[in-house]
Amino acid sequence: MSDVVDVAIIGAGPYGLSLAAHLRAANVNYRHFGVPMRLWRGAMPQGMYLKSQGFASNLSDPAGRHTLEAFCQATSHPYQGYGLPVPLENFVNYGQWFQSQLDLKVEEVFVTGMARRGDGSGLTLADGEEFVARRVVVAIGVEHFAYLPQTLAGLPASMCTHSSAHTDLAAFRGQQVVVVGAGQSALESAALLHENGATVQVLARRNVIGWNGQPLNPVRPLLQRLREPEAGLGSGWSTWFYSNHPELFRRLPQRTRVYRARTALGPAGASWLRLRVEGQLPVRTGQTVTAATALDGKVQLTIAASDGRVTADHVIAATGYRIDLNRLDFLPDAIRSSLRTVGGSAAVGGDYQSSVPGLYFIGPSVAPSMGPVMRFVFGARHAATTVSRALAGVSGRTASAAGTADR
Numbered sequence: 001m002s003d004v005v006d007v008a009i010i011g012a013g014p015y016g017l018s019l020a021a022h023l024r025a026a027n028v029n030y031r032h033f034g035v036p037m038r039l040w041r042g043a044m045p046q047g048m049y050l051k052s053q054g055f056a057s058n059l060s061d062p063a064g065r066h067t068l069e070a071f072c073q074a075t076s077h078p079y080q081g082y083g084l085p086v087p088l089e090n091f092v093n094y095g096q097w098f099q100s101q102l103d104l105k106v107e108e109v110f111v112t113g114m115a116r117r118g119d120g121s122g123l124t125l126a127d128g129e130e131f132v133a134r135r136v137v138v139a140i141g142v143e144h145f146a147y148l149p150q151t152l153a154g155l156p157a158s159m160c161t162h163s164s165a166h167t168d169l170a171a172f173r174g175q176q177v178v179v180v181g182a183g184q185s186a187l188e189s190a191a192l193l194h195e196n197g198a199t200v201q202v203l204a205r206r207n208v209i210g211w212n213g214q215p216l217n218p219v220r221p222l223l224q225r226l227r228e229p230e231a232g233l234g235s236g237w238s239t240w241f242y243s244n245h246p247e248l249f250r251r252l253p254q255r256t257r258v259y260r261a262r263t264a265l266g267p268a269g270a271s272w273l274r275l276r277v278e279g280q281l282p283v284r285t286g287q288t289v290t291a292a293t294a295l296d297g298k299v300q301l302t303i304a305a306s307d308g309r310v311t312a313d314h315v316i317a318a319t320g321y322r323i324d325l326n327r328l329d330f331l332p333d334a335i336r337s338s339l340r341t342v343g344g345s346a347a348v349g350g351d352y353q354s355s356v357p358g359l360y361f362i363g364p365s366v367a368p369s370m371g372p373v374m375r376f377v378f379g380a381r382h383a384a385t386t387v388s389r390a391l392a393g394v395s396g397r398t399a400s401a402a403g404t405a406d407r
């Protein structure tokens, strides 16, 4: 058994790396586990662009100096805060640059077990090491939560995959591919498949595909800015609220929070993607897949509305992620059953602490507590500054743990 450590961070995506930057600056003794930027390197297609604007795609360090803009300047990549989509490759390299510039040590090993030990948690690593951390921050993003609809789940993996299974869509050149979904991931995957020589169609359950408008000019007249403010997650007053005030979102009634966390900023394609989809490939709306079978090496999908059939070589389910704590293998039943939940996620208080003392959650899994901003990189700053203050003991201890916060 190794020495006791003050803090363990589980996860090295934008949230985990940002928190590490803050803890390091605050001289907190911590250990950090996970594969840096793994979701971005291993579960997104080459050629993808970020949907978030450049200015809203920063990891957070206390001095605010290690921004995407600073990375682009240092490495001679083009950058604009608004209106210039960020290539996935740049963002992955930015994450690695952030880590090396700030000298953040990440141990590339997974946490496989956790148990309560006195005032802290005993953690087990995949390499067999066990140690105790006084406080643990779970920043595991969405990779454990890929959602495949029941109707598609019975198909063999050679014929049906979740969108997160692909980094190289050129592998489908010459094949017939159906993409199920209506969000950015579905539409961008379809565009990339088409551009890489696949015959692709999109089946969307919704009746209309949503497209985001062009980014607003940040220097437009004051009246226009007051009418429709621009914020990290997009424009408009509700979006401004979600972007900038997770601590107030947390005060909304639970039902409202759960609903908003799920539906705000719902499926829509980025404005720059529209021309690569419309008129280029079939996007069939109002199509609910009710059955799927493998037949003679092909997939046959049955569609509810038309009672029609669609045949393809492969189906890609761009059907998103659903947080489900039961899928976190490292969380034992004893801890899981002590966690107060909201919308299927761990409920957290104003300091991101769950109802299990010393166990914190940050990132997409706490959207029902802190709002939709947690589903985006932009929320990393709030999470990292708040949690690091709490963990460094300088928060004044005003925030309450989840067990009491929402009563």
Ligand SMILES: Cc1cc2nc3c(=O)[nH]c(=O)nc-3n(C[C@H](O)[C@H](O)[C@H](O)COP(=O)(O)OP(=O)(O)OC[C@H]3O[C@@H](n4cnc5c(N)ncnc54)[C@H](O)[C@@H]3O)c2cc1C
Pocket (backbone or CB within 6 Å): 010, 011, 012, 013, 014, 015, 016, 017, 033, 034, 035, 036, 037, 038, 039, 040, 043, 044, 049, 050, 051, 052, 056, 057, 109, 110, 111, 112, 139, 140, 141, 142, 143, 185, 330, 362, 363, 364, 375, 376, 377, 378
């Ligand atoms: C296709 C796609 C496109 C997206 N585009 C955007 C965008 O343009 N802008 C935006 O703001 N957001 C975007 N998102 C949302 C994005 O997922 C989040 O903004 C962000 O990745 C959340 O960061 P995170 O640090 O919480 O988790 P992640 O980036 O998912 O990182 C999770 C980390 O946890 C680690 N981990 C997991 N399990 C364990 C374990 N048991 N032990 C140790 N480590 C573990 C992994 O190795 C990884 O390091 C997109 C998501 C997807 C799927």
